[in-house]
Amino acid sequence: MVKVSELREMSDEQLELTAKESAEKLFRLRFQAEAERLDVPSEIRKSRRMIARIRTIQTERKRQAILASR
Numbered sequence: 001m002v003k004v005s006e007l008r009e010m011s012d013e014q015l016e017l018t019a020k021e022s023a024e025k026l027f028r029l030r031f032q033a034e035a036e037r038l039d040v041p042s043e044i045r046k047s048r049r050m051i052a053r054i055r056t057i058q059t060e061r062k063r064q065a066i067l068a069s070r
Contacts, residue, residue: 001046007057019054022047 007015026047032038 002050004053004057007053012058012061015054015058019051019058022050022054026051 002018007018010018026044029038029044029047033041033044038044
């Protein structure tokens with residue numbers, strides 16, 4: 001699990017890649033949950049929260065860029 005401070009240190013490209021990987025992991029976990037029993041059901045929640053954290057950081061950066069350009 002990546003910490004929020006580590007996420008904030010990542011570049012925009014790294015964040016986008018991490019978000020994509022987390023979304024793919026979430027898809028696989030959801031598919032596996034429907035097909036069979038998951039070993040660790042909390043992984044779905046962790047993946048969703050990771051995606052939310054990344055999107056929050058991306059939104060913060062976009063807002064800062066807009067305010068800086070004014």
